[in-house]
Amino acid sequence: MSYASASSSSGDRTSDHRDLPHVLAVDDNHVDRKIIETLLLNSSCKVTTAENGMRALEYLGLRDGQPNSATLASKVNLIITDYCMPGMTGYELLKKIKGSSFLKEVPVVIVSSENVPTRINKCLEEGAKMFMLKPLKQSDVKKIRCHLLNCRS
Amino acid sequence: MDALQLRKQLIEYTAELFSEGFLDEQFTQLQQLQDETNPNFVVEVVSLFFQDSERLLNELAKSLSQQEIDFKKIDAYVHQLKGSSSSVGAHRVQRSCISFRDFCNAKNIEGCLECLQKVKQEYSLIKDKLETFFDLEQRLSATGGSPPLP
Numbered sequence: 326m327s328y329a330s331a332s333s334s335s336g337d338r339t340s341d342h343r344d345l346p347h348v349l350a351v352d353d354n355h356v357d358r359k360i361i362e363t364l365l366l367n368s369s370c371k372v373t374t375a376e377n378g379m380r381a382l383e384y385l386g387l388r389d390g391q392p393n394s395a396t397l398a399s400k401v402n403l404i405i406t407d408y409c410m411p412g413m414t415g416y417e418l419l420k421k422i423k424g425s426s427f428l429k430e431v432p433v434v435i436v437s438s439e440n441v442p443t444r445i446n447k448c449l450e451e452g453a454k455m456f457m458l459k460p461l462k463q464s465d466v467k468k469i470r471c472h473l474l475n476c477r478s
Numbered sequence: 479m480d481a482l483q484l485r486k487q488l489i490e491y492t493a494e495l496f497s498e499g500f501l502d503e504q505f506t507q508l509q510q511l512q513d514e515t516n517p518n519f520v521v522e523v524v525s526l527f528f529q530d531s532e533r534l535l536n537e538l539a540k541s542l543s544q545q546e547i548d549f550k551k552i553d554a555y556v557h558q559l560k561g562s563s564s565s566v567g568a569h570r571v572q573r574s575c576i577s578f579r580d581f582c583n584a585k586n587i588e589g590c591l592e593c594l595q596k597v598k599q600e601y602s603l604i605k606d607k608l609e610t611f612f613d614l615e616q617r618l619s620a621t622g623g624s625p626p627l628p
Binding site for chain 1: 504507508510511516519522523526527529530554557558560561562564565566
């Protein structure tokens with residue numbers, strides 16, 4: 326089973342989905358996608374997942390660097406991406422996002438299973454708001470929610 | 479077996495899995511994410527882990543039997559397996575992947591083959607144990623007994 330394209334869910338946790346921050350989570354690992362999705366839903370977020378950088382960019386309307394005007398007005402409030410992905414790494418995805426006038430204001434969090442200081446620094450220098458180690462816990466997601474999205478109790 | 483006995487058995491079995499290093503903290507994290515709105519979360523994630531692992535183990539066996547061994551590809555597969563096992567708390571599988579990557583980096587075929595066997599063994603063990611765990615949980619829930627808190 327694989328995601329053919331980005332997939333979205335909101336859960337039944339609150340009645341008004343329009344108020345929920347919308348997070349795009351990018352990870353090539355199926356297990357991790359399921360976990361991050363649940364962590365985010367549990368933190369009252371609307372979640373869309375993508376299995377790689379290309380799909381993420383397509384969803385964001387930034388395919389081939391040309392913004393799709395129909396999908397503009399940043400539909401996501403936060404992007405969380407894995408660092409190690411085949412094809413396009415999380416770092417490369419970050420660069421594309423930060424290089425887009427339409428998307429550069431969207432906060433990006435990079436996650437990785439490897440604690441490599443040079444990797445962390447280059448992501449932060451490129452504009453990532455946070456770098457977190459996998460596996461993510463509920464407390465990590467709460468931290469992200471508080472610092473980068475509207476902190477609601 | 480009644481609910482009380484089943485519950486006790488489940489608690490003891492779970493404690494064993496943790497004390498013997500088969501599972502770690504991350505598994506508890508997953509259990510804590512399960513609730514009435516998401517009642518089968520742990521089983522669902524673990525099922526994905528089983529599917530993923532079996533696929534990766536097959537790919538690893540294939541790759542290691544090639545004439546020209548592509549160590550980069552093998553490392554990528556092991557990295558994936560290390561990631562998923564870490565995410566579900568399958569501690570011993572994760573640990574066996576770490577040594578595997580070292581042998582990949584050293585381009586040591588013998589070492590890689592040994593590691594593959596070790597990973598397969600650990601995977602087989604944890605699969606067995608988790609299936610037993612879920613079975614106990616199910617039986618407990620069928621008696622109407624309340625599940626122990628993670």
